[in-house]
Amino acid sequence: DAGVIQSPRHEVTEMGQEVTLRCKPISGHNSLFWYRQTMMRGLELLIYFNNNVPIDDSGMPEDRFSAKMPNASFSTLKIQPSEPRDSAVYFCASLPPGGELFFGEGSRLTVL
Amino acid sequence: DQQVKQNSPSLSVQEGRISILNCDYTNSMFDYFLWYKKYPAEGPTFLISISSIKDKNEDGRFTVFLNKSAKHLSLHIVPSQPGDSAVYFCAASASGDALNFGKGTSLLVTP
Numbered sequence: 001d002a003g004v005i006q007s008p009r010h011e012v013t014e015m016g017q018e019v020t021l022r023c024k025p026i027s028g029h030n031s032l033f034w035y036r037q038t039m040m041r042g043l044e045l046l047i048y049f050n051n052n053v054p055i056d057d058s059g060m061p062e063d064r065f066s067a068k069m070p071n072a073s074f075s076t077l078k079i080q081p082s083e084p085r086d087s088a089v090y091f092c093a094s095l096p097p098g099g100e101l102f103f104g105e106g107s108r109l110t111v112l
Numbered sequence: 113d114q115q116v117k118q119n120s121p122s123l124s125v126q127e128g129r130i131s132i133l134n135c136d137y138t139n140s141m142f143d144y145f146l147w148y149k150k151y152p153a154e155g156p157t158f159l160i161s162i163s164s165i166k167d168k169n170e171d172g173r174f175t176v177f178l179n180k181s182a183k184h185l186s187l188h189i190v191p192s193q194p195g196d197s198a199v200y201f202c203a204a205s206a207s208g209d210a211l212n213f214g215k216g217t218s219l220l221v222t223p
């Protein structure tokens with residue numbers, strides 16, 4: 001299995017631009033999570049889905065952030081408009097029933 | 113507010129010695145605790161876990177201890193090896209909810 005696949009691995013953009021991060025979870029995993037890692041706050045949960053349905057989005061910083069999971073094999077995290085304080089590593093992770101969380105390699109976002 | 117706290121951002125240990133990484137939590141509803149390990153440019157990977165019905169779980173060189181009354185858990189690595197150098201995240205969840213992570217502790221094992 002290829003594991004959790006995230007793209008892009010690196011993104012550099014200018015303030016005000018739209019950013020879309022993508023995630024393909026491991027096949028058969030029924031839960032998907034988006035985390036953000038910063039030095040100040042460590043790994044923060046942004047949102048998670050169970051069977052493609054958003055369960056808890058209380059960690060989404062503000063309305064500029066949105067996430068979708070149109071099917072079991074794909075999710076997006078969108079930031080519009082982006083700001084320099086959004087610079088971080090964004091991790092997607094998927095969870096099999098009764099198992100442990102598997103993380104992707106992350107998408108490093110830099111907003112100038 | 114951070115419900116899982118790792119108060120030591122970094123730790124340096126000599127090869128062969130014991131590494132002890134600490135973690136405190138505030139939510140008494142947490143019933144499942146895990147440690148994840150992260151190398152640079154990679155995602156965190158699961159290392160070891162413990163449920164609240166136990167106070168110790170061992171897997172090779174790694175042992176996790178849970179003190180529920182103190183809301184404290186620790187990860188012991190013995191003997192430490194240079195390949196153990198990584199960032200270690202403590203995580204906890206309540207009744208199958210999403211994991212809450214600490215900020216991480218960067219471990220450096222020197223030869």
